[in-house]
Amino acid sequence: MARYNPKEVEPRWRAAWEAADIFRASEQSEKPKYYVLEMFPYPSGRLHVGHARNYAIGDVIARFKRARGFNVLHPMGWDAFGLPAENAAAERGVDPAEWTTANISSMREELKRLGLAIDWSREFATCDPSYYGQQQALFLRLWARGLAYRKEGLVNWDPVDMTVLANEQVIDGKGWRSGAVVERRKLTQWFLRITDYADELLDGLASLDRWPDKVRLMQDNWIGRSQGLRLTFEFSAEQPVPEPAASGIEVYTTRPDTLFGASFIAISPYHPLAEQLAASDERVSAFIAECRKGGSSEAEVESAEKLGFNTGLTVKLPFDSEWELPIWIANFVLMDYGTGAVFGCPAHDQRDLDFARKYALPVTPVVLPTGEDPTAFHVKQEAYVGPGRLFNSSFLDGMDIESGKAAAIARIEALGQGKGAVAYRLRDWGISRQRGWGCPIPVIHCPSCGTLPVPEADLPVQLPKGLDFSRPGNALARHPTWKHVDCPDCGAAAERETDTFDTFVDSSWYFARFTNPAAAEPIDKAAADYWLPVDQYIGGIEHAVLHLLYSRFITRALRDEGLLAPDEPFAGLFTQGMVTHETYRRQNGEWVDVSAVELSAEGSARRAVLRDTGEPLIIGDIEKMSKSKRNVVAPADIADTYGIDAARLFVLSDSPPERDVQWTSSGIEGSWRLINRVWAEFDTSPAEPNTVDVDALRRATHRAIKSITAAIEGFRFNSAIARLYEFVAVLRSVRPAAGDLSGAAARREALSALARLISPFAPHLAEECWLQLGEEGMVALAPWPVYDPALTRDDEVTLPVQINGKRRGEVRAPAGASEDVVRELVLRDPEIVQRLGGAALKKIVVVKDRIVNLVTG
RNA sequence: GCCGCCGUAGCUCAGUGGUAGAGCGCAUCCUUGGUAAGGCUGAGGUCCGGAGUUCAAUCCUCCGCGGCGGCACCA
Numbered sequence: 051m052a053r054y055n056p057k058e059v060e061p062r063w064r065a066a067w068e069a070a071d072i073f074r075a076s077e078q079s080e081k082p083k084y085y086v087l088e089m090f091p092y093p094s095g096r097l098h099v100g101h102a103r104n105y106a107i108g109d110v111i112a113r114f115k116r117a118r119g120f121n122v123l124h125p126m127g128w129d130a131f132g133l134p135a136e137n138a139a140a141e142r143g144v145d146p147a148e149w150t151t152a153n154i155s156s157m158r159e160e161l162k163r164l165g166l167a168i169d170w171s172r173e174f175a176t177c178d179p180s181y182y183g184q185q186q187a188l189f190l191r192l193w194a195r196g197l198a199y200r201k202e203g204l205v206n207w208d209p210v211d212m213t214v215l216a217n218e219q220v221i222d223g224k225g226w227r228s229g230a231v232v233e234r235r236k237l238t239q240w241f242l243r244i245t246d247y248a249d250e251l252l253d254g255l256a257s258l259d260r261w262p263d264k265v266r267l268m269q270d271n272w273i274g275r276s277q278g279l280r281l282t283f284e285f286s287a288e289q290p291v292p293e294p295a296a297s298g299i300e301v302y303t304t305r306p307d308t309l310f311g312a313s314f315i316a317i318s319p320y321h322p323l324a325e326q327l328a329a330s331d332e333r334v335s336a337f338i339a340e341c342r343k344g345g346s347s348e349a350e351v352e353s354a355e356k357l358g359f360n361t362g363l364t365v366k367l368p369f370d371s372e373w374e375l376p377i378w379i380a381n382f383v384l385m386d387y388g389t390g391a392v393f394g395c396p397a398h399d400q401r402d403l404d405f406a407r408k409y410a411l412p413v414t415p416v417v418l419p420t421g422e423d424p425t426a427f428h429v430k431q432e433a434y435v436g437p438g439r440l441f442n443s444s445f446l447d448g449m450d451i452e453s454g455k456a457a458a459i460a461r462i463e464a465l466g467q468g469k470g471a472v473a474y475r476l477r478d479w480g481i482s483r484q485r486g487w488g489c490p491i492p493v494i495h496c497p498s499c500g501t502l503p504v505p506e507a508d509l510p511v512q513l514p515k516g517l518d519f520s521r522p523g524n525a526l527a528r529h530p531t532w533k534h535v536d537c538p539d540c541g542a543a544a545e546r547e548t549d550t551f552d553t554f555v556d557s558s559w560y561f562a563r564f565t566n567p568a569a570a571e572p573i574d575k576a577a578a579d580y581w582l583p584v585d586q587y588i589g590g591i592e593h594a595v596l597h598l599l600y601s602r603f604i605t606r607a608l609r610d611e612g613l614l615a616p617d618e619p620f621a622g623l624f625t626q627g628m629v630t631h632e633t634y635r636r637q638n639g640e641w642v643d644v645s646a647v648e649l650s651a652e653g654s655a656r657r658a659v660l661r662d663t664g665e666p667l668i669i670g671d672i673e674k675m676s677k678s679k680r681n682v683v684a685p686a687d688i689a690d691t692y693g694i695d696a697a698r699l700f701v702l703s704d705s706p707p708e709r710d711v712q713w714t715s716s717g718i719e720g721s722w723r724l725i726n727r728v729w730a731e732f733d734t735s736p737a738e739p740n741t742v743d744v745d746a747l748r749r750a751t752h753r754a755i756k757s758i759t760a761a762i763e764g765f766r767f768n769s770a771i772a773r774l775y776e777f778v779a780v781l782r783s784v785r786p787a788a789g790d791l792s793g794a795a796a797r798r799e800a801l802s803a804l805a806r807l808i809s810p811f812a813p814h815l816a817e818e819c820w821l822q823l824g825e826e827g828m829v830a831l832a833p834w835p836v837y838d839p840a841l842t843r844d845d846e847v848t849l850p851v852q853i854n855g856k857r858r859g860e861v862r863a864p865a866g867a868s869e870d871v872v873r874e875l876v877l878r879d880p881e882i883v884q885r886l887g888g889a890a891l892k893k894i895v896v897v898k899d900r901i902v903n904l905v906t907g
Numbered sequence: 908g909c910c911g912c913c914g915u916a917g918c919u920c921a922g923u924g925g926u927a928g929a930g931c932g933c934a935u936c937c938u939u940g941g942u943a944a945g946g947c948u949g950a951g952g953u954c955c956g957g958a959g960u961u962c963a964a965u966c967c968u969c970c971g972c973g974g975c976g977g978c979a980c981c982a
Contacts, residue, residue, distance in 0.1 A: 053941070053942095263911085264911070264912075264976085264977085267910075267911065267977080268910095268911090268976095268977055268978080270910095271909095271910070271911095271977070271978055271979095272977090272978080274978085274981065276981075276982090278982085301982085302981095302982070303982060304981095304982065305982075316982090356980085380980095381980090382980045382982095383980080383982080384980075384981060384982085386981095387981045387982080388981075388982070391982095392982045393982085394982090395982090399982065400908090400980090401980055401982075402982080404980095473981075473982090474981090475978090475979095475981055591976090591977095594977080595977090595978095672919090691943090703929095703930075709913095709920080711919085711920090712918090712919055712920090714918090714919080714931075716930090716931050716932075717919080717930070717931065719931085720930055720931060721930095723945090726941085726945090730941075733941095766921085768920080768921065768929090768930095769921065769922090769929095771929095771930095772921075772928090772929055772930080775929075775930080776929090848926080849926095850925070850926045852925070852926095852962085852963070854962080854963085855925090855961095855962070855963040855964095856963090857925090857926060860926070892962090893962060894962090895925090895962050895963075897925065900925060901925040901926080901963085902925090903925075903962055903963060904962090905962050905963090
């Protein structure tokens with residue numbers, strides 16, 4: 051039989067699948083539906099093995115579920131707007147649309163080469179007007195619902211990418227793409243009211259039992275619900291109260307129990323009161339300017355000194371109108387959390403303590419740790435945040451912290467000066483981007499009519515051709531004609547909004563569009579009702595609080611708009627690990643491309659040299675594949691040598707899919723060997739026959755079916771492949787002789803199972819084996835093998851025998867043997883008897899079918 | 908600082924309250940008409956350290972040590 055030749059086999063089967071159109075999904079089916087989706091790719095130009103792993107995981111699920119009798123939807127599309135296209139345009143003068151389209155074409159070919167069971171008829175890109183026009187329609191509906199609004203506010207400005215970023219896109223004070231330190235700017239921007247859904251998004255996490263705990267925890271932290279009190283400190287009498295005359299300063303606190311420890315009020319430099327004072331007092335405006343200078347990077351925040359300015363104004367403590375507190379402006383108070391004002395309790399909050407020590411404000415402890423003397427307890431440089439009893443606190447004295455909180459809230463509410471309240475870390479989602487390659491926000495600004503929606507009949511608002519990306523900034527805004535438009539209401543000259551949507555808007559509903567990408571409406575309700583939610587979603591954990599939170603929010607918003615039925619978009623989520631690779635450097639530190647490296651081993655030491663020159667190299671760390679480290683491997687490179695099935699097997703075999711996997715050339719060779727061993731089993735040419743233990747072979751087959759099925763269902767693909775290795779090892783020693791009919795039948799059963807069991811992982815190989823076996827049709831359409839439970843059970847088991855917890859021997863016993871029977875067997879076993887050496891038995895522990903433990907005195 | 912994950916063979920990693928595992932690497936041998944190779948056999952372990960629970964702990968609990976990730980002036 052010919053050697054297995056993936057270069058010939060793989061394209062042939064891909065053509066056969068395509069010709070038969072077997073992966074097209076239809077809503078007309080008696081079978082239960084199953085929607086499996088991988089996060090769609092950004093068309094950067096080239097596929098790397100990280101993509102390959104992501105899509106291979108989804109493909110295993112898609113093929114497995116199809117074989118298990120589900121009506122499977124497995125679509126693919128392109129997250130096609132975004133900055134890399136603009137950067138390419140700026141660097142090479144190409145049109146972003148053309149650059150993107152060309153990338154999509156080449157990546158589509160590479161993806162198809164992976165042999166994925168995808169319904170390509172549903173493909174779309176987010177930069178297609180037929181998609182983004184519908185997105186504009188969706189936005190207008192959300193706006194009409196009151197879920198979108200425009201406001202001037204402080205935003206994160208990325209000075210390199212020259213655009214605003216959402217909070218979720220600022221990592222450690224830096225832009226998530228550019229890495230530039232983000233500045234605070236005051237701009238008028240569009241926001242979506244994700245905070246309206248904060249409670250629901252938080253509570254909904256509990257229902258996502260097929261999501262990783264880690265992701266749920268991260269979203270929980272991100273939403274950051276805290277329980278506390280909003281209360282107003284009234285201004286003291288007889289002082290100039292700034293206009294508009296508020297009665298006092300509203301603060302939010304999670305520690306109302308410590309109100310009697312208050313020694314100052316601190317407001318944010320961005321607080322309205324601070325800004326009013328600044329208007330009439332140069333010292334205030336100078337101070338505010340000073341505060342705003344500081345950056346927001348982690349290092350800067352960490353080292354930033356607390357700065358304060360005493361306004362001279364005072365407020366009264368709610369419980370005691372004689373007790374006055376000064377109002378300070380402080381640089382550490384955030385405007386966009388709570389009310390932008392806090393009361394300072396230095397004894398029990400480290401930030402307040404630092405501030406109080408610097409400005410010589412009083413430090414009054416009100417929580418007494420257990421065992422401390424109330425007259426001797428002092429707070430020095432470290433605030434006390436532990437448990438204890440309240441003291442120095444009037445009516446709260448003697449209470450623990452929790453009762454004190456409740457009592458303080460009750461009293462404040464009774465006084466009408468505040469109310470128990472929750473606060474969230476989550477902020478509304480800023481969606482305006484000052485970029486030209488994105489979905490235009492469908493809005494017109496008219497000098498007399500204000501901000502108006504583009505009439506639905508005029509959608510989509512299309513991007514113009516020929517934008518100039520050669521200069522930094524928003525190419526759309528400086529286009530000579532595009533923004534000039536007549537007001538839809540009064541007909542006067544007006545201007546289009548020139549900001550575009552954050553690309554995370556594009557990806558927050560695409561999974562719904564896949565259910566009918568040709569629909570004239572944004573979402574075809576019937577198709578969406580049939581397919582949604584996505585049963586299994588697969589992607590990187592880096593989107594834990596970005597895409598995955600936005601999509602949950604949009605799904606709820608569209609549900610309330612009547613466009614979707616489910617609360618949650620993704621019933622199951624799987625976050626796969628990265629593909630990493632060793633790195634190599636020359637002696638001068640220069641990175642060397644992994645393809646130029648030759649590895650060898652001398653004993654247990656490994657050596658790396660440049661293949662062409664033999665120059666010795668330094669073997670560096672194992673790192674995420676990146677262009678700069680030159681450790682990227684492309685699936686295409688692998689396919690040329692070993693075929694794509696070997697690559698698929700390898701990325702799934704070496705570690706569980708949620709963990710990182712290290713790409714190695716020796717690893718891919720191991721997978722290649724497995725492929726050849728499997729193929730060799732389907733060889734029909736005569737081999738040296740032997741006596742077939744039919745029962746043992748059938749048991750091995752049925753056990754393989756059972757364990758591999760369970761492993762796939764549990765996302766333990768590495769374990770499934772390990773079981774395949776074992777099964778193949780069993781098969782290769784079994785060659786029925788001519789005339790051994792029962793042996794031949796058992797072997798055929800085994801091979802038929804093997805072809806189907808390996809088909810989700812190595813689909814091309816499986817088809818070729820299936821054909822070789824002479825089975826009907828394609829293995830891609832064959833049902834999953836079913837095991838006979840009777841054949842997966844043992845008649846006899848080996849029981850290890852322990853003496854005082856140490857293994858000292860074993861006995862064979864019938865499966866399910868009773869304790870008495872096993873005891874008898876053990877005590878008659880000569881080796882055990884000898885080991886016991888006549889010691890008195892205190893106890894015998896028999897665990898059925900597992901183990902025996904003899905405990906001596 | 909808060910929250911979480913990880914630590915098992917030389918490497919990369921599975922696994923289980925009850926017999927210590929895989930791939931690669933390494934060693935021995937066989938084959939050289941499965942040959943850009945293939946195969947047999949084997950060596951190799953303080954399951955990070957300590958204490959506790961248990962008849963029995965790599966696994967459960969607690970305390971450390973080391974590595975990694977998320978959040979962070981969120982009141």
